[in-house]
Amino acid sequence: MSEIIVAPSLLSLDYTDSKTQIKRLEVAGAKWLHYDVMDGVFVDNISFGPMILKQMSKLTDLFLDVHLMIVKPEKYVDAFIDAGADQITFHVESFDSAEYGVQVIRETIKKGVKVGITSRPHTPIEEVLPYLKYVDLVLVMSVEPGFGGQSFMPISLERIQQYVELRALNQYDYLISVDGGINEETGKKVKKAGVDALVAGSYVFSEDIEKAIQSLL
Ligand code: DX5
Numbered sequence: 001m002s003e004i005i006v007a008p009s010l011l012s013l014d015y016t017d018s019k020t021q022i023k024r025l026e027v028a029g030a031k032w033l034h035y036d037v038m039d040g041v042f043v044d045n046i047s048f049g050p051m052i053l054k055q056m057s058k059l060t061d062l063f064l065d066v067h068l069m070i071v072k073p074e075k076y077v078d079a080f081i082d083a084g085a086d087q088i089t090f091h092v093e094s095f096d097s098a099e100y101g102v103q104v105i106r107e108t109i110k111k112g113v114k115v116g117i118t119s120r121p122h123t124p125i126e127e128v129l130p131y132l133k134y135v136d137l138v139l140v141m142s143v144e145p146g147f148g149g150q151s152f153m154p155i156s157l158e159r160i161q162q163y164v165e166l167r168a169l170n171q172y173d174y175l176i177s178v179d180g181g182i183n184e185e186t187g188k189k190v191k192k193a194g195v196d197a198l199v200a201g202s203y204v205f206s207e208d209i210e211k212a213i214q215s216l217l
């Protein structure tokens, strides 16, 4: 098994000190930067869009992992790719049907970026199944999307194990990432359950960036 990917969530970045903080993430061993896009409609919070991503992409060569928590995400795919996105993750709840969602995902893959799928913690896994054979990433939400700093929901451990089993059973080749409430303790649990990548926001930025990333690695 290759080394775990740590993906700090830029939702918790100190934007007055972006340059220094991103450099510190790189040196500490983060491989991806997780970028949470929120529109105030799909979730009750507004974060940032392609313009800020473009500026971030000028500061780093790290892999830019974009998580779209917005309605009509297909409208913004090109803008995020132009801004430097390496991977775009969609919520199943953003699409009226899986048929349409799969179509959006297949079109996005053709544009040369990696594509992920995710769902809210309580969305039935059946709604995610139609996407699994197409995607590069399955993102398991371990909090309700919308805000950083929430507590990890243990129910997500089961979901991770289900995706691990489905991958083996069907020879899918997605990575599994987990997002929400990740710290040293919950990080250990999800690694044991089989994740490939850890998204962590408040834990990484609240104290010592280097120490936090080391503890997740
Ligand atoms: C929540 C976002 C997360 C968030 C995680 O909607 O998807 O990426 O930044 O934050 P923490 O690690 O603080 O739970």
Ligand code: ZN
Pocket: 009, 034, 035, 036, 067, 179, 199
């Ligand atoms: Zn996220």
